[in-house]
Amino acid sequence: MFIRFLKKYSKKNAGSQFYFLKLACVFSLLLYQQVTNADTFAIEGGEWFDGVGFKPATWFVDENGLLTKTRPQKIDYIIDASKKFVVPPYAEGHNHNLQNPWGIKNFGALQVQSGIFYSVQMCSFGKGLEAQFSGKDTMDVLFASDCITASDGHPLRVILNGKKNVTNEELKNAQEKVLVADGKEDLDRIWEKVKANHPSFIKIILVGSEKFEERHEDKKYLGVNGLNPKLVPKIVERAHKLGIPVVAHVDTAHDAMVAIKAGVDVLGHLPGYRIARNEGFVRQDYVLSDAVIAVAAKQGTKLIATASVPSGHSYPEDELKEIQEVQKDNLSRLRNAGVPLLMGSDNFSGTVLREILYLDTLDIAPREVLLKSLTMDTPKWMFPERHLGSFAKGAEGSFLILEGNPLENLGFLDKIYIGVKQGHILVSSPSSN
Helix, strand or coil: CEEEECCCCCCHHHHHCEEECCCCCCCEEEEEEECCCCCCCCEEEEEEEECCCCCEEEEEEEECEEEEEEEEECCCCECCCCCCEEHHHHEEECCCCCCCCHHHHHHHHHHHHEEEEEEEEEECCCCCCCCCCCCCCCCCEEEECCCEEECCCHHHHHHCCCCCCCCCHHHHHHHHHEEECCCHHHHHHHHHHHHHHHHCEEEEEEEHHHHHHHHHCCCCHHHCCCCCHHHHHHHHHHHHHCCCCCCECCCCCCHHHHHHHHHCCCCCCCCCCCCCCCHHCCCHHHHHHHHHHHHHHHCEEEEECCHHCCCCCCCCHHHHHHHHHHHHHHHHHHHHCCHHHHHHHHCCCCCCHHHHHHHHCCCCCCHHHHHHHHHHHHHHHHCCCCCCCCCCCCEEEEEEEEHHHHHHCCCHCCCCCEEEECCCEEEHHHCCC
């Protein structure tokens, strides 16, 4: 067994209560019932990730679900992590799959079972869902409730299920699911909603902004356009006055330039996940300039690349190769300039593990850098007020014990022996009990 119990259980407990229980109010996730608020335990024999490599250590989790090096007076049980590797839980910085009951039902369990304990849901108010998350025995989810786009902008076509010929009423209903601004008066109007919502951050939409004037109100591009680039500095300035960070959905290099020069905190995509020749763009339109990258590095702009998006499409081999060449060029220069990389996939039906595996194939950073982004940098960005994403005294007792070393083989990232969040066991492999 992976746990050596130090407290006594009756035969009834050892039989029926040791098995599975349903994660209340969230989704049908199976988890073990060994840990309660009062339990304290030790994790012995593991190699622990420190952001660079793995080092042997013994840690304890106290009655408050926090890590400590001091052995508690009472130990309820010991987790044997011999010959195994321990990392902080994974974080998904960009997705849309847990922002309604249907998504939670179909994709929620997959996230937790894959070790993803922290997730950001973009362009979602998450109404009625917040209470289902962010407990000690659930995953933590942030909702980018305030998503600002043009009256004909992305993601309206997604909301309209791809329908292009829509009635005014259909369009109006779709627009009510986001915040729409075509000019300053619109911005003044929606800003009262922003202030009332108190969002964790704001997401703005930029798509082909260099062609905004010719594309805006062209029905051909209904639902796929972005904001007037002239509005972006005003939005960022207002958001920052309220202390609200801004994440920018960008498509082209021009979009990224507009966002970076306006002072956004995070780019929500890396330009070059597609080359939209059918919209009049060419390869060079997705190549970031060194000057723009330098500005991003100087002001501390972060990047959620979602670089693996092309892998979810059936691009011809030559087209995919060209996309990957642009991605590798942009990512390499961003990394060399010191722009921080956060991990996010935009992988609706899957997980963020697709992203780290894809980035590894591009060979733009050592594996330890990618692993640090997934397990340390991204959760700390999401929850800067919390002590997580690291192993230190007083940090949250949250970790994944992996069957092998992910720096040698990233395939071990989904070989989870046991996963613990704030002292509660959320994930356990069949071989571990």
